[in-house]
Amino acid sequence: MSETETHSIKVNGEHRRVASGTSVAALVGELGLDPARVAVERNLEIVPRSTLAEVLVEDGDDYEIVHFVGGG
Amino acid sequence: MNAPANIDSWTVAGRTFTSRLIVGTGKYKSLEQNAAAVAASGAEIVTVAVRRVNLTDPNAPKLTDYIDPKVITYLPNTAGCFTAEEAIRTLRLAREAGGWTLVKLEVLAEAKTLYPDMIETVRATELLTREGFEVMVYCTDDPIMAKRCEDAGAVAIMPLGAPIGSGLGVQNPVTIRLIVEGAKVPVLVDAGVGTASDAAFAMELGCDGVLMNTAIAGAKDPILMARAMKAAVESGRLAYRAGRMQKRRYADPSSPLAGLI
Numbered sequence: 168m169s170e171t172e173t174h175s176i177k178v179n180g181e182h183r184r185v186a187s188g189t190s191v192a193a194l195v196g197e198l199g200l201d202p203a204r205v206a207v208e209r210n211l212e213i214v215p216r217s218t219l220a221e222v223l224v225e226d227g228d229d230y231e232i233v234h235f236v237g238g239g
Numbered sequence: 240m241n242a243p244a245n246i247d248s249w250t251v252a253g254r255t256f257t258s259r260l261i262v263g264t265g266k267y268k269s270l271e272q273n274a275a276a277v278a279a280s281g282a283e284i285v286t287v288a289v290r291r292v293n294l295t296d297p298n299a300p301k302l303t304d305y306i307d308p309k310v311i312t313y314l315p316n317t318a319g320c321f322t323a324e325e326a327i328r329t330l331r332l333a334r335e336a337g338g339w340t341l342v343k344l345e346v347l348a349e350a351k352t353l354y355p356d357m358i359e360t361v362r363a364t365e366l367l368t369r370e371g372f373e374v375m376v377y378c379t380d381d382p383i384m385a386k387r388c389e390d391a392g393a394v395a396i397m398p399l400g401a402p403i404g405s406g407l408g409v410q411n412p413v414t415i416r417l418i419v420e421g422a423k424v425p426v427l428v429d430a431g432v433g434t435a436s437d438a439a440f441a442m443e444l445g446c447d448g449v450l451m452n453t454a455i456a457g458a459k460d461p462i463l464m465a466r467a468m469k470a471a472v473e474s475g476r477l478a479y480r481a482g483r484m485q486k487r488r489y490a491d492p493s494s495p496l497a498g499l500i
Contacts (some may be wrong), residue, residue, distance in 0.1 A: 179291040199297030206336035213335050231291065233332050235302055237273060238288025238318050239263030239452030
């Protein structure tokens with residue numbers, strides 16, 4: 168059995184490894200987040216919610232995943 | 240002008256609201272207390288910040304669980320942004336997260352005073368407006384800068400009453416009034432309110448509304464203070480509409496002098 172290839176990425180400044188072929192939607196799910204309540208930025212570009220399932224994670228990607236918190 | 244006392248709404252970017260009090264959602268002890276304070280304030284708009292999700296505890300309670308964005312309008316802010324680019328990046332994420340184009344822009348110059356950087360603010364207002372955002376702009380209490388913001392496309396002008404979180408009240412009523420008189424869009428005092436009389440005073444100057452956070456969240460009893468602020472904003476507005484009496488330098492008796500025994 169061959170070892171699954173993985174990608175090295177950053178999410179909110181932290182290093183992570185994900186299996187190659189993972190979509191951004193799958194990544195969000197893997198992190199335990201509800202895609203309807205977050206916004207995803209990939210390498211400084213917004214990934215629209217409607218395309219999360221189509222965009223594949225690539226090696227070296229840098230993600231910011233944000234939501235609303237209390238503020239003034 | 241004899242408008243009925245119970246119908247007095249205001250409109251920003253085509254959205255009409257009855258409450259003239261906008262409250263922040265920061266600095267509360269808990270989300271429960273935050274939600275209770277918002278309810279007590281009667282606010283229909285709350286400001287919110289955009290921040291990284293909690294990856295170590297993705298199931299931690301969320302603001303949206305306590306304050307329903309379908310009921311209360313979320314106004315995403317750019318708190319913590321010091322350049323136009325940072326602010327634009329933040330608001331693009333906010334638009335994606337919530338789908339809203341009505342936003343609060345604040346581009347700060349430095350951490351010590353949290354004073355707005357007006358050069359960056361005007362530039363960001365222009366860029367965001369071009370991108371389809373409806374921008375309510377936090378600005379200095381400078382009538383000329385307020386005009387620049389309006390010219391750049393601001394849908395509301397929000398001058399500070401005093402530095403953010405200071406609770407010092409409206410420091411410059413002369414320029415706040417000049418801003419109100421010169422603006423074609425709503426003017427809201429944003430920041431600096433400390434207690435109910437500050438909010439009433441801002442409204443008496445003719446502002447369309449008041450935005451505050453710390454004055455409520457930082458009170459000993461935030462829910463009671465939220466009620467106080469609701470009443471203060473309403474009172475100040477009513478007094479403005481009623482048109483106050485002229486000030487006199489000397490006394491003027493209230494009871495008739497005629498018929499004195």
